[in-house]
Amino acid sequence: MTRAIGRSLELYYIDGRPDGMLTAELFNWTGHVLMTPRTQIAEALARPEASYAGVYLLIGEQEGEPRAYVGEGEDISARIRSHDVRKEWWTSAVLITAAANKLNKAHVRYLEARLIAEARAIGRVPLDNGTNPTLAALSEADVAKMEAFLENLFIVLPAVRVDMFIRRARPTAAKTQPDAAPAVETSTDAPEAKRFVLENRRHDIHATAVLRDGEFIVEAGSTARGSWAGLAHHNYVGLYSELIRSGVLAPQGNHCVFTESYAFSSPSAAATVVFGRAASGPQSWRLEGSEMTYKEWEAARIEDTFEDLLGASE
Incomplete structure (x- = not known):
């Protein structure tokens, strides 16, 4: 198993305000990302990199739902000026270029x-783009360069509050059959994934989830409440609607079914979506095959970890 390698990201708040313009760059990457609120678009377009060739994102809301637009240009500032006049819904823009204007039209x-x-x-945010453009014809070497550019870009964008390219759908793990051959051992220190269960018989809800590699993943086939029943302004109303819109949650009778496994940011986020209302994940999820809550399991795990550390230091 290949060990994940950390990355160093530099954020620079141009005017010293956390809600103002900022730039983001990765060490040893030629890409440059500028995030600006619409209220500062004039200042952003006056910057040198705004006249470079690149791609850009316009982000905002329309009729209460998130919306985005993806565009490109040999001079980004000229393209955005036209959209600033014609599109009213966007509230922030992300300009993506390369050092020394190294990107070309293709x-x-x-x-x-x-x-x-x-x-x-991914389907997290509907696009205002009317068409699906075809890929520009590039050499094999240039395709590899652009794919590497995108790989780095997808690391940077969440740091500037753009999460529309985060894939939270996960492949469904294959069930081990009784007569199946034992799995090949790939790592001696990889922790075993733990499975948790959440049920509400009144609303025909039965969900299972695994904690794997730091992600709390509700498994495909789990059921959830058929409609949102909690407060209209709850933090996770948008997430519930997003999963319905993207097809991760599919209506089926009086409830919804997870069509694919989905990684949530926390057990509470998962429980709230499954129940369709506010819920405490640590109290609601139980370790499969026991009455132990996630909270109790987590506390025991932390205690065991510290005991191991103390034992190793003696």
Whole structure:
């Protein structure tokens, strides 16, 4: 098993305000990301990198739902000026360029097409783009460069509050059959995934989840409440609606079914979506095959970890 390698990201708040313009760069990456609220778009477009070739995102809301637009241009500032006049819904913009203006027209057309395809495949935020552009014809070497550029970009974007390209759907783990051959051992220190269960018989809800690699993943086939029943302004109303809209939650009779496994940010986020109302994940989820709550299991796990550390230091 290959060990994950950390990355170093530098954020620079241009005017010293956390809600103002900021830039983001990764060490040893030529890409440059500028995030700006619409209220500062004039200042952003006056910056040198705004006249470079690149791609850009316009982000906002329309009729209460998130919305985004992906565009490209050999001079980003000229393209955004036209959209600033014609599109009223967006509230922030992200300008994506490369140092020394190294991207060309074919590069940015390729990046635009890939970003649109990725956003639509994930389905978290509807796009204002009317078409699906075809990939620009690039050499094999240039395709590899642009795919590497995108890999780094997808690391940077969440740091500037853009999460529309985060894939939370996870492949469904294959069930081990009784007569199946034992799995090949790939790592001696990889922790075993723990499975948890959440039930509400009144609403025909039965969900299972696994904690794997730090992600709390509700498994495909789990059932959830058929409609949101909690407070209209709850933090997770948007997430529940997003999962319905993207097809992760599919209506089936009086409830919904997870069509694919989905990684939540916390057990509480998962429990709230499954129940369709506010819920405490640590208290609601129980370790499969026992009455131990997630909270109790977590406390025991922390205690065991500290005991191991103390034992190793003696």
